Amino acid sequence: MSHPFKAVSLSFKKAPLAIRELLSLDEAACRRFLHTLHNELGLSDLLVLSTCNRTEVYYAAEDDRSREIILALGDLKGRPDVGQFLPYFDLLPTADAAVQHLFDVAMGLDAQVVGDLQISNQVKMAYQWAADADAAGPFLHRLLHTVFFTNKRVQTETSFRDGAASVSYAALELVEELTADVANPKVLVVGLGEIGADVCRHLAASKGFGEITLCNRTRSKAEALAEECGMNIVDFEDLVPALKEADVIISSINRAEPFFTKELVQHLDVLSFKFFIDLSVPRSIAADVEQVPGVLVYNIDAIQSKASAALEVRLAAVPQVRAIIGESIAGLSEWSKEMMVSPIIQKVKASLEQLRQEELDRFQKKATPAESKLLDEATRSLMQKVLKQHVLQLKAACKRDDAGQLVELLGELFDLEKQPAAV
Numbered sequence: 001m002s003h004p005f006k007a008v009s010l011s012f013k014k015a016p017l018a019i020r021e022l023l024s025l026d027e028a029a030c031r032r033f034l035h036t037l038h039n040e041l042g043l044s045d046l047l048v049l050s051t052c053n054r055t056e057v058y059y060a061a062e063d064d065r066s067r068e069i070i071l072a073l074g075d076l077k078g079r080p081d082v083g084q085f086l087p088y089f090d091l092l093p094t095a096d097a098a099v100q101h102l103f104d105v106a107m108g109l110d111a112q113v114v115g116d117l118q119i120s121n122q123v124k125m126a127y128q129w130a131a132d133a134d135a136a137g138p139f140l141h142r143l144l145h146t147v148f149f150t151n152k153r154v155q156t157e158t159s160f161r162d163g164a165a166s167v168s169y170a171a172l173e174l175v176e177e178l179t180a181d182v183a184n185p186k187v188l189v190v191g192l193g194e195i196g197a198d199v200c201r202h203l204a205a206s207k208g209f210g211e212i213t214l215c216n217r218t219r220s221k222a223e224a225l226a227e228e229c230g231m232n233i234v235d236f237e238d239l240v241p242a243l244k245e246a247d248v249i250i251s252s253i254n255r256a257e258p259f260f261t262k263e264l265v266q267h268l269d270v271l272s273f274k275f276f277i278d279l280s281v282p283r284s285i286a287a288d289v290e291q292v293p294g295v296l297v298y299n300i301d302a303i304q305s306k307a308s309a310a311l312e313v314r315l316a317a318v319p320q321v322r323a324i325i326g327e328s329i330a331g332l333s334e335w336s337k338e339m340m341v342s343p344i345i346q347k348v349k350a351s352l353e354q355l356r357q358e359e360l361d362r363f364q365k366k367a368t369p370a371e372s373k374l375l376d377e378a379t380r381s382l383m384q385k386v387l388k389q390h391v392l393q394l395k396a397a398c399k400r401d402d403a404g405q406l407v408e409l410l411g412e413l414f415d416l417e418k419q420p421a422a423v
Contacts, residue, residue, distance in 0.1 A: 001333045003139050005045060007098035008066045008089055011054035012112055015088035023077055023085070025050035031129055033057075033076055038135040041068055046135035047102075047144075049126040051119065053112055054105070058098060060139060066091045099143065099332065103325045106147045107154055113166040115314040120151050142335060150328040157324065160317040163310025167300070168198035170307040171277055172206060174298060175248050178275045184210025188246035190239070190259075192216040195279050196252035197225055204229035213246070215239055244268050252279040258286040270294035279303070345391055352383045 010023060025033060030048045037043045037059065045060035057069050070089060074082025092098040101110070106123045108116040127144045130136040136144075154160050163173075179185035187209050189200055203212050213232040216222040226233045234242040243249060243265075253259045260276065268274070276297045278285040283299060290297040356379045364372045 001095035001099060001329075001336050003060065003095045003336050003339075004062050005058065005060050005095040005098050005139060005143075006064065006066070007056060007058045007092040007101055008069050009054060009056045009092065009101065010085075010089050011056070011110070013110075014090060015085075019085055019088055020053070020055065022079060023055050023073060023082070024052070025055060025076075027125075027129070029076060030126070031133065033073065034129060034133040034135050036072055036076065037069065038133060041065060041072065043069075044135065045137040045140040045143075046133070047126050047130050047140060049105070049123060051122050056105070058102060058140075060137065064091070064093055066093075095336075099329060100325075102143070103147060103150065103329065106151060107321055107325065108160070109318065109321065113169070114311060114318070115160050117161060117169075120148075123147065138339070139336070143332060146328050146332050150324060153324050153328075154321050158317040158320045159313050160321050162313050163306075166198075167279065167303055167307055168195050169202055170303045170310070171195075171199050171250065171279060172202040174277060174303060174306065175203070175250070175275075176206065176208060178296075179209070179247060182247055185247045186211045186213070186245055187248045187250065188213045188215065188234075188242050189250045189252075190215045191251055191253035191280070191284070192221050192225055193252050193254055196250070199250055199252070199279070200225055200229050200231065204231065213242055215242060240264075240267070246274070248275045248277065250277045250279065251284045253284040254280065255284060256282060258282075258284055260285040260289055262286055262288045262292060265289050265292045265295055277303070345387075349387055352387060356380070356383050 010020060012020065025048065030050055033048050034046055037046055037048070037057065043059040043061055043065060045058070047056075047058040049056045049058075055073070057073075059065065059069070066089070067086075070082060070086060074080060079085075092101050102123075104110040106120055108114060108119055111119055123144075127136070127140075130140065175185075175187065187203060189196055189203075189212065192200070192214060200212070200214065203209060211232065212229075213234050214222045214226050215234045215236060217236050219233070219235065222233045225231070249260075251260060265274075265276075270292060272294060274295050276285050276289060276295060278297065278299045281300055285297055285299070287297075289295060360372075360375060360379060363375060367375060
């Protein structure tokens with residue numbers, strides 16, 4: 001692809017979480033970073049994308065500016081030692097590589113959970129920040145709109161986004177199914193490890209629950225997540241009353257023996273139905289809890305089975321997704337080639353217009369208003385026909401990757417070195 005587009009990527013594929021979290025950016029930091037890259041480093045067609053799995057910068061520059069970008073990221077994060085993290089970065093020095101990578105990321109092909117639903121929205125936000133910073137040029141605008149159109153095709157034409165392909169998202173779908181007939185269902189999440197926290201974020205995003213309460217032995221962790229997700233907190237010492245109130249209890253407690261025993265659950269006085277979802281390994285809900293009338297238990301195996309089935313469907317759709325991406329990139333590549341010859345087209349147009357005006361000036365002095373109007377229309381029509389032939393030939397040459405010689409010939413023919421481009 002004929003464009004100086006490049007990318008720098010720090011992702012879960014090479015960098016562990018401990019490194020990624022040091023260099024992750026929130027919205028305010030992304031906006032500041034865009035300003036620095038655009039105004040201080042002079043980069044264009046900028047996109048800064050930062051999620052829990054990746055921090056990436058897409059940019060246009062004739063030379064490789066990756067080291068400067070990484071050092072600027074270190075300055076932003078207060079990490080003067082950022083140089084030691086260089087081996088964790090992937091460099092994508094060509095437009096073909098950078099564009100392909102962005103498509104893979106935006107479609108969810110490069111996600112930890114294949115077909116991740118959230119990443120496309122994160123890319124949209126990153127694009128909005130770039131537009132707000134006036135850091136998105138014609139190439140990036142065209143690229144991102146092509147990405148969004150491709151995403152719609154993937155959504156409607158394939159099964160790549162079907163089902164819950166992660167344990168935490170599968171847990172959310174299960175809760176939604178179980179509470180479909182419950183008005184304002186109350187959910188209690190006990191234990192906020194990685195999966196428990198992910199489930200909370202999915203629950204918050206779904207906005208389908210009347211009340212969500214968090215309980216964790218370390219209260220500070222619960223407070224931070226509750227503030228992030230807009231949820232309630234209950235102290236571990238007050239867990240039993242919260243259990244009585246909840247319709248769904250999601251447990252991800254990390255301990256050797258089950259925390260929820262039959263004896264504990266029997267004292268909850270279950271009047272209708274109460275659903276227990278166990279995300280822990282080893283199990284935190286004893287197997288015989290389901291013997292309590294009105295209590296239903298779903299363990300990690302049932303949820304993982306749901307996720308695995310969805311993942312198989314998504315993986316089967318990958319070839320179809322890649323074919324759609326291939327079509328989109330091919331169209332983008334043709335547009336990029338045509339953009340290369342746009343300046344020469346504008347110069348030819350300006351040269352022809354100058355000739356036309358010179359000839360009109362010669363004859364219109366002697367012409368009547370009606371004759372003058374006719375001359376203007378006739379010469380304009382002739383110019384457009386001549387220009388059209390040159391444009392068609394240039395576009396055809398672009399498709400053959402053979403535009404260079406024709407551009408040179410047109411330059412000599414119209415003496416375009418002396419002719420400024422039309423504004």
